Amino acid sequence: MSAVAARIFPAGSGRAAFLVRFTLAAATLLLVAPALLSDFRLNLLARYLCLAIIALGIGLAWGQGGMLVLGQGLFFGLGGYAMGMHMKLQDADAQGLEVPDFMSWSGVESLPALWKPFESTAFAVAACVLVPMLVAGLLGTLIFRQRVRGAYFAILSQAMAAAFVIVLVGQQGLTGGTNGLTNFQTSTFFGLRLSDPADKRTLYVVVAVLFLAIFLLGRQLVRSRYGKVLIACRDAEDRVRFLGYDPTRVKVLAYAAAAGMAGLAGALYVPVVGIMSPAMLGIVPSIEMVIWVALGGRTALAWAAAGAIIVSWARTDLSERFPSGWLYAQGALFIIVIAFAPKGLAGLSEALQERARALWSRRGGSGGARHDEAAAPAEKVEVAA
């Protein structure tokens, strides 16, 4: 029996502790938050959770995979526009129009071919996740195959996002231009009316459940054998190649997974916030996504998500009160976190936990043996001696 238990809970306190933490987080998000927060704040939290999903992807690609993805806005936008196009078409159908409103303003009379497939819900849902993954897979393969990595890859990913925004803004008749896709009057999101407060609360629960599911998926990916190879690629890619793995495939998978997560986040963002515009997708927002993860802690997915929620909340709060101050704060955040606390809040929390464990084991003499992973090696030697 204990052998079976040892198999299911290999690291003893690790697995049980995680289950406790996860259940607490899930309960907070699914039960406590809807009970305590007003409609407005719950909607804000839903928005933050969408952004946290992007952060999970970046945590996977950057934190675990070492690929500084500065262009996640591209995939966020692909997913968001896919869902937005579908909802706009629903809107147009409900109003009896042939084309969405912004198209008639731009003089486009008949529906462009690109839009036609998005009438089907199934296609739109699939496209939200699959299109970003395919784009990431293609671009990732082309780039990583040539061993372009590190800073070069970061710049290229930025250029991708920039090019995407330029195309969106330039093709106004097709994409709504700088205004983006907005004005969803009668659309529904899988039957949830966007104007109904009760339906919005249900939407929050949907977002929260998906966030938790993606988190578990990401965590499983990281803890699997694939995850170990991914971390190895981050730390020493050429060595991984010499050992016989193909780092290209490993990295492309993580990159595509991050893109899919960002696409899903975009698709959820549209019904939550009611708009998807190029302003949320370019270089500046894409780099901002990375600072969430940097602040939270790039090596731990949960902390990356927490970073996203914290920074987004701070942004909503601060940019209302001090509109010009927010950019200073953001710049300062970049500088202070990256230069002086590169492990972010996760690192701080780890440091605090180490201190706590050191104090505990010093106080409870024999109890020190149980916390041997964290206790200073010197103390361990003392006990053994």
Add this chain to the structure above:
Amino acid sequence: MEVFLSQLFIGLSVASVLLLVALGLTFTFGQMNVINMAHGEFVMAGAYTVYVLQTSVFSASMVTLAFGLALPLAFLVGGLLGLLLEFTLIRRLHGRPLDTLLVTWGVSLILQQVARDIFGAPNVQVKAPAFLDGGITLAGVSMPYTRLFIIGLVIVALVAIWLYLSKLPAGRRMRAVVQNRDLASASGVRTPRVDRLTFFIGSGLAGVAGVAITLLGSIGPTLGTNYIIDAFLVVIVGGLGQLRGAIAAAIALGVANSFLEYWSDASLAKAAVFALIVVFLQFRPQGLVVTRRRGLA
């Protein structure tokens, strides 16, 4: 034929601006493997230097004098900003290029907001000197004097840099550090000092680029972000720290952008240029000119 030539001229003009901005980056990127996202803001600082000289220091009639003084002054302003950045932050992040990228991005946000707070968010117009008004028409191609001036400025800058790198001892030391940092250090070159000088020169060149950009239109706090990505692409395509590569890449990208813009439209042209770059990197991932291979990880 006329159309071809005028697109070519526009392409060369765009290339010259790109090259001016990218020259400084080629140095800092090639020399220290430092990705300075605040480089665009140094360009902006140079542009605002002209504005300040024109509005606050000199009267409205001395536009030419203000402009002439702006060139060396912008070099100093950009250089000093770069030096400050290097001294306070870049030094601490030695060997962490990705972190440097993010930190300098933070610096660029702050600099942009400072510009917004001092000069206001809307764009401001800088007057071009009177002798640059108008243009000449050669073989049916209209060439404004402002664009010719920028091309001339780039050529002067390139000659100055070539002289510096080949004739002056400081320049030779810089080349040594670019080629092999450890060996240079072992041979007695003081690499931190060379780094600082490189950063100063690179950022100074950014300031000069800013002065040139005032000739092209109005300037604003977001001037830097408009040019920074293109400049980095020039550096990537050109090859690390290679002047010849940067020149070739800037010309290639400028001309490609101009011709593609003519055939389709501005937005699709940008996307197409990006696609071309990715395709190009398939065949030459280290860029156009390579003297050293990227090290093993």
